[in-house]
Each structure stands twice: as C-alpha cells, then as structure tokens.
Amino acid sequence: DVKVTQSSRYLVKRTGEKVFLECVQDMDHENMFWYRQDPGLGLRLIYFSYDVKMKEKGDIPEGYSVSREKKERFSLILESASTNQTSMYLCASRPSRGRGYEQYFGPGTRLTVT
Amino acid sequence: AQSVTQLGSHVSVSEGALVLLRCNYSSSVPPYLFWYVQYPNQGLQLLLKYTTGATLVKGINGFEAEFKKSETSFHLTKPSAHMSDAAEYFCAVSNQAGTALIFGKGTTLSVSS
Numbered sequence: 001d002v003k004v005t006q007s008s009r010y011l012v013k014r015t016g017e018k019v020f021l022e023c024v025q026d027m028d029h030e031n032m033f034w035y036r037q038d039p040g041l042g043l044r045l046i047y048f049s050y051d052v053k054m055k056e057k058g059d060i061p062e063g064y065s066v067s068r069e070k071k072e073r074f075s076l077i078l079e080s081a082s083t084n085q086t087s088m089y090l091c092a093s094r095p096s097r098g099r100g101y102e103q104y105f106g107p108g109t110r111l112t113v114t
Numbered sequence: 115a116q117s118v119t120q121l122g123s124h125v126s127v128s129e130g131a132l133v134l135l136r137c138n139y140s141s142s143v144p145p146y147l148f149w150y151v152q153y154p155n156q157g158l159q160l161l162l163k164y165t166t167g168a169t170l171v172k173g174i175n176g177f178e179a180e181f182k183k184s185e186t187s188f189h190l191t192k193p194s195a196h197m198s199d200a201a202e203y204f205c206a207v208s209n210q211a212g213t214a215l216i217f218g219k220g221t222t223l224s225v226s227s
Contacts, residue, residue, distance in 0.1 A: 004157070033214065040123070042219035043158075043204065050213060058214075090157055099146045099208035100165040103215050105157035 003027070004106035006091050012112045019078040021109050023091030031094040032074035033103065034058075034066065036087040043090065049074055050097065081113045116141045116207045120218035128226055133177075133192040135221050137205035140186065146208040147188040148215060149179055153201045161203075164188065175199070200225045 007022035025032065033048040035058075045058030047066040055066050063085060067075045074093075078085055088110050092103040121136040139145055146165050150158040162173025169181040179190045188205060202222050206215040 009155075031213065040219065043217045045214065048214055056213075092158075094214075097212045099143075099210075099212040100163075101208075101212075102148055102160045102163055103158075105150075105159070107157045108155070110155070 004091055004093055004104050006089075006106040006109050008109050009107060010110050010112075012114065013078075013081050014114055015082060017078075017081050017113075019081045019111065019113075021076040021078075021089055021091075021111070023074045023076070023093075023106055024072050025074075025093040025104070026072065027093065027095070027104070028071065029093035029104075030071070030096045032068065033092040033094070034064075034074065034076045035090045035092065036060070037090055037108070038087050046076065081111075083113050085111065086113045087111060116143075116145070116209050116216050118205050118207050118216055118218035120203075120205050120221050122221055123219065124222045124224070126224040126226065127195045129197055130194050133190070133195045133199065133223065135190040135203050135205075135223065137179075137188045137190065137218060138186055139188060139205075139207045141207055141210075143210050145181075145188075147179075147181060148206040148208075149173065149177070149188075149190050150204045150206065150217075151175075151201050152204065152220075158204060161190070195223075195225045197225050197227065199223060 034046045035043040049068045091106040149161040205218045
C-alpha cells in the first residue's frame, strides 16, 4: 500500500517566516508533486520533480522553492511566508513517466499565515 | 494541450438518488482519465481510471464512469447516493508527456436525507 506522508496536518506561521513543508513517500516513486488547493480554484501545481535534485516549475511557482535530496523526500519551501499563501498544500507521488499512472496523495497540510 | 472541465461546482442529491458528476476533457492525444474523491480535510483518493480497453470503468464505493470519445466526456455515476458520498470530486487527465495529471476545479457533492 502506497503511503505518502506530510510532516504536519495544520501549521500556523507569521508573515515573513521561512516555512518548510515536508513530504515522504515509501514506494520508490520517481515523480513527486506539490499542489495548493483553494476554494473554487481546484488544485494548482506549484512544482514537481521527476528525479533526485531535478525540479520543474508548475503553474504557480512564484514565492516557492523545492528541494529533493533523496528520492523519497520532497520539500516545499516558502522563503518568506505571506498571507496570500494561506492554503491547503497537497503532496503527491507517482511512478515514473507514463500516462496511465495515477498519483498518490498525502493527507495535506493546512497552512495559515498571519 | 490537455484540459478538464467539470460542469457544476456543486451538486445536491437526496439519499438513494442517482449521482451524476460531469467531466469533459480536451486532449491532443488519446486521453488517460481519472476520478478522485476528497473527503473533508483529507488528501485525494483514486476512485477509478480509464487508460485503454473497456469504456465503462468500475471503481470503488459503487462508482463507475463511461469514456465517450465522441462526446469527449468521462462522467461519473452512482445509482444510489449514500450520505457517506458527500465529498469533493475531481476529474483529471494525464498530460501529453506523462509527467503529471491535469485536474478540473472539482465538484462538491452534497447528499441530504
């Protein structure tokens, strides 16, 4: 059974803080993703990674960076948190390239920036 | 380019009634299609997927979806709604490169007794 875990379910940070969101998957998947989810906007892709130390920008990368030093771990970094980054953040993983594969999601981190 | 449109951001049904959630896609290559469900404060869980072969796909919890190429649709149905089906549902299509899924904006299903 694939498991994707995220370091926190709920997080409250102050404006200007550096924030780390951690994601770990246990199925040796090559691809990992970070999304943010906002009411009425669905899921928007922030970054994804298809290998260690590889990353590609998604649709809304501004204000975010990522790190993938190990295959199982993909971190999302908010260099200087702002109130408009208050959102639900979802991590996902997927085995390799191939159009028939589904993505497996973590439980999400609800981040509030005050 | 690939895209997904979910018609209706909110659908309400009575318990025992038919559930129909609509999804239309656009794809420049043969589409691979997915439906996910998200219960409150949880991540997304795969309900079913269509890759190739049989166009009527059965998923978990009694849901099924039919791929109709001529209508570019992949609507999700369940014959009889249950209170526990109340959730948000997302339709998705694989991008052309096979690197990621492209999601619709979601449909919230409410079920009343």
